[in-house]
Amino acid sequence: MKYILYLLLTGFSASIFAQKADRPNIIFIMSDDHALQAVSAYGHEVSKISPTPNIDRIANEGIKFDQSFVTNSLCGPSRATMLTGKYSHKNGFRANTDKFDSSQQTWISLLHDAGYTTGVIGKWHLKSTPKGFDHWNILNDQGEYYNPDFISNGDTTYVEGYTTDLVTDYSLDWIKEQKDADKPFALLIHHKAPHRNWMPPIRYANEFDNVEFPVPDNYFDDYEGRQAASEQEMVVYKDAQEGHDLKMSVAVGSDEWRKDIWPHLFDRLTDVQKEAWFKAYRAKNDKMNASQMTEKEMALWKYQRYLQDYCATVKAVDENVGRVLDYLDEQGLTENTIVVYTSDQGFYLGEHGWFDKRFMYEESFKTPLVMRYPKAIKAGNTAQAMVQNIDYGPTFLDYAGVTIPEDMQGKSLKTVAEKGKTPKDWRKSVYYHYYEYPGFHMVKRQYGVRTDRYKLIHFYNNIDTYEFYDLKKDPSEMNNLIDAPEYQDEIASLREELARLMKEAEEPPYESWKNTDYRKEARMRRLKEKKMKAQSKTK
Numbered sequence: 001m002k003y004i005l006y007l008l009l010t011g012f013s014a015s016i017f018a019q020k021a022d023r024p025n026i027i028f029i030m031s032d033d034h035a036l037q038a039v040s041a042y043g044h045e046v047s048k049i050s051p052t053p054n055i056d057r058i059a060n061e062g063i064k065f066d067q068s069f070v071t072n073s074l075c076g077p078s079r080a081t082m083l084t085g086k087y088s089h090k091n092g093f094r095a096n097t098d099k100f101d102s103s104q105q106t107w108i109s110l111l112h113d114a115g116y117t118t119g120v121i122g123k124w125h126l127k128s129t130p131k132g133f134d135h136w137n138i139l140n141d142q143g144e145y146y147n148p149d150f151i152s153n154g155d156t157t158y159v160e161g162y163t164t165d166l167v168t169d170y171s172l173d174w175i176k177e178q179k180d181a182d183k184p185f186a187l188l189i190h191h192k193a194p195h196r197n198w199m200p201p202i203r204y205a206n207e208f209d210n211v212e213f214p215v216p217d218n219y220f221d222d223y224e225g226r227q228a229a230s231e232q233e234m235v236v237y238k239d240a241q242e243g244h245d246l247k248m249s250v251a252v253g254s255d256e257w258r259k260d261i262w263p264h265l266f267d268r269l270t271d272v273q274k275e276a277w278f279k280a281y282r283a284k285n286d287k288m289n290a291s292q293m294t295e296k297e298m299a300l301w302k303y304q305r306y307l308q309d310y311c312a313t314v315k316a317v318d319e320n321v322g323r324v325l326d327y328l329d330e331q332g333l334t335e336n337t338i339v340v341y342t343s344d345q346g347f348y349l350g351e352h353g354w355f356d357k358r359f360m361y362e363e364s365f366k367t368p369l370v371m372r373y374p375k376a377i378k379a380g381n382t383a384q385a386m387v388q389n390i391d392y393g394p395t396f397l398d399y400a401g402v403t404i405p406e407d408m409q410g411k412s413l414k415t416v417a418e419k420g421k422t423p424k425d426w427r428k429s430v431y432y433h434y435y436e437y438p439g440f441h442m443v444k445r446q447y448g449v450r451t452d453r454y455k456l457i458h459f460y461n462n463i464d465t466y467e468f469y470d471l472k473k474d475p476s477e478m479n480n481l482i483d484a485p486e487y488q489d490e491i492a493s494l495r496e497e498l499a500r501l502m503k504e505a506e507e508p509p510y511e512s513w514k515n516t517d518y519r520k521e522a523r524m525r526r527l528k529e530k531k532m533k534a535q536s537k538t539k
Helices: 002-010 045-049 053-060 075-084 107-113 163-178 271-290 295-330 389-400 414-419 485-504 518-538
Strands: 025-031 063-065 117-122 135-139 149-152 155-158 185-190 337-343 369-372 381-383 430-434 445-450 454-460 465-470
Touching: 025 295, 025 389, 045 295, 053 295, 053 337, 053 369, 075 107, 075 389, 107 117, 107 185, 107 389, 117 163, 135 163, 163 185, 163 295, 295 337, 337 389, 381 414, 389 414, 430 485, 445 485, 454 485, 465 485
Parallel strands: 025 185, 025 337, 063 381, 117 135, 117 185
Antiparallel strands: 063 369, 135 149, 149 155, 337 369, 430 445, 445 454, 454 465
């Protein structure tokens, strides 16, 4: 009786002090640019060559979402959306030039207030200090693949090692500290990999040297009828840096990399690491340099090199996911821990000739999503409900018994995850908006709507074009049918649905943002911050 009175007098909800077993631990693992095609649970031909057994394990012991989408296919904006449960225009982080206001409401801060111990380790990339976390140990900016700088509570530390391994090392150390605590924990494990420039650990640098990856049918796409697609700069055989991205040397016997826009690429490596790295690539580069390839043969060679490095980098991510799962098993934490694996967006593995993301086309619009919670989610289920990264926060809050704020724009996936079926009142379409043009890869600004079968995209700003696709008949999105007479009724219906979604998302009027200069806004913000910092020093 005295204990209950104490709780009431101190103003805390009794639910905060509920037994740890009553609320699940949460481990949210997010990689960077992990294509759905490279997760073998999804059955793509690429992943059959380079399987991901540990990520598959989460799917096999839980649920796999087949229709998982992002709202803005770009690193920073995707992370801001994940944290807030809100579209980019609502959380204020539309492009990588923006700065995330980490003082705003996030699902992690709400869990923290509800009694969870919270942490984030790895990539942050939001230009702000993490808030709502008891512990944070983040990579500097994008992070490096080798010997990265970690920032923890304001202190920057150089750490020798391979970053994917290090992020996992630190994560496991933190989980060990929580194992016997009387509070549940929520940990964000955020990998840099497999972000460009796809540097695998030395142990896997030659893993796929002797395999032939299947070349997409549209690798040599001519982009007919798709203006925005024709004006990008992300073609593997034209735009990937031969040194930085493809690790091509200048001549037989040379360890000098070809034209490289980031000459510091190997400055992070120790002499021992550098020699091991060059040794891993020397023979295959010599073979390339000694060959007499045609232009087309070289384009195909670059595709194989890209996939070899990309999949070797993914292999290390999968291996480290396995380390986390094994530890949970060893410590008896599996049953009461939600484990999610996803990526901040999808990625092109040569489709349309591309690497990178940004477009609303399927390969970058879709993202892998698998979830395991043995206590409540039946093993081996597959969901067809259309879900988005705005849904993650509401889901975790729902499972933790925390009220989902009305201003969060996503929906809890709890019912979908536990029943494996799509509720009758579930969304029938999803909304997308990409803002960052001009910028890296010169992908046009765009917004659009997708239903289970059709997609409508509006490219705007310095162009004004629409694209419409019948995904059932044209899953590779090669034929823009915006002017096809037989589809005009569907197009009209999608225009109405797009307008409805924009209104529901509280998107401001088109005229107010179609020509916004985000880079100028960022410059003005930085100047203002610099001025305020200077003024504070003089006081």
